[in-house]
Ligand code: 5GP
């Protein structure tokens with residue numbers, strides 16, 4: 001199956017590019033939530049964070065930081081959402097890893113938020129221990 005972000009990387013599909021280097025490209029999202037919504041994408045195809053190499057992960061975050069400053073310089077947003085979806089359950093729709101940078105303004109009328117509901121402390125603690133133990137099992 002063809003990947004739309006690989007096609008953009010290869011210049012086969014047009015996109016409004018804002019940055020590129022040997023590991024990363026960034027371009028404007030075609031369905032922007034707000035003005036300036038852009039995507040930071042590793043050149044190497046990886047579907048999700050579970051497939052992404054460590055060097056590409058570092059490169060993507062480094063470029064995201066740089067572009068966060070560029071967005072602030074260019075558009076003076078009040079805030080910035082950095083979000084990233086993995087898998088259909090997390091509402092990923094393009095299966096080539098990408099970070100969304102979404103400038104936000106007070107009262108921009110857009111919503112990403114959920115309503116916080118306090119969890120059960122025992123359950124949270126148990127899960128925290130379970131996850132901390134798993135850290136030693138992965139590279
Ligand atoms: P996801 O839901 O996977 O986190 O986000 C995919 C994003 O890619 C969406 O915000 C969508 O608007 C954007 N997108 C999908 N197809 C294209 C395209 O062909 N060009 C550009 N520039 N963005 C795209």
Ligand code: ZN
Pocket residue numbers: 003004005006007044045046095096
């Ligand atoms: Zn791809």
